[in-house]
Amino acid sequence: MTEKGIRDYFEQTMAADATITPKQRAILQASLDLFAEQGFDHTSTSDIATRAGVAEGTVYRRYKTKNAIREAVVAPIIDNIVPSMAADFSEAELHQSFATLEDFFQAIFSDRLAFVTDNAKELKVVFEMIFFNADSRSALMKRVGPLVVNQIGTVFTDLKQRQLIVDWPNDLIIQTMLSMLVGYFARLVMGFPDTDITRETDFIVMALTKTFTPSAD
Template sequence: MTQEMNIQTAFQDVMAASGDIPPKQKRVLAASLELFAAHGFANTTTKEIAARADVAEGTVYRRYKTKNELLAAVLAPFTTEVLPRLVEEFAAKVIRQEYMTRHDLITAVVTDRLQFLQDNGQVMRVLATEIMVRADLREQFLKRAVPLVQRNLYPLLERLKADGELVDWPNDRIAQFMIGTMVSQFVRSNLAAEPVTTAGPLMIDFLEKGLAPK
């Protein structure tokens, strides 16, 4: 399997491909993402962003009147381009494989996604916080993410159910339990300052037993 790109690399690729954003603005957005991820939104100043982007602080303020406006500009490409691209890449690498058992599927998904959260934890904290509190971003994210999950995961779940490997529950519930278990571990890891991957084997065992056919 090829190495999956991380969130910041995907963001930089989206910025590089955009012909509508001037070079200085691209540097400001990339610098903002790096600093928000490293220090948090509240602890990052426009002066630091300007220094990282190698522009005058006035350049930042001419385009973005407030730091919230700057954050919105950083997050917008995530919901429309970056995250959908990463979901498609994950589907090609993990989901579209020939899994014969629920154990194989659950092990592959949990192992891969926990490692992704571990590698991208700083950026994911910023994204998760803003998606939770901002209805507009949450709506955009769900509008993009849900069809991708339905198109890529649901056919595999149906096949495993037909083979007697998976409990005959609605696909959205099965996806909810799989994704929700990993999200809860991400939250716990941030609160307890432990590696995201710590509980991987326990989560695999939990999901495999919980999703077993009756």
């Protein structure tokens, strides 16, 4: 079965929100689709109105600017959808005892890389908005962190008992790990040139392993 993506969850979130009218729902869904398909800068309010099946004046009455539309689109994604999906690690990956710390980070990175690549266009909409906004980035990290701790805390306990990972508080490990992963994933979805995922996966896993391996003394 194919895992649901950000668009699917966004549609469900809009449908479940009783404060949003059907026209607003259509506008926001159309906006996410168009921003993901052709980019924010290349999407006009006329495009949004046509895709949503409403008059352009209706779009302006609901949202005064295109930035206001993007903010309304991105807010539920940052608040609920991305944090939940980012922490939704494969149960098959987590329910095992990792022989080495490198094996653990390889599994974690590969699992979330699949999520990022499957939702790259939608994530680009989010990253374009928060890339230069420290408050938004911080809010996203604070939402994701506790969810990840809940998901993989038992794995950390196992790794610590076998002295394969530093004996730091789990939330500090997560914060440091997420900073490295989110930075790379942002680079990936923003389409930076000369990206070589296979080679860079090795670099990221190596960096994580070196950072969290206990010192010999």
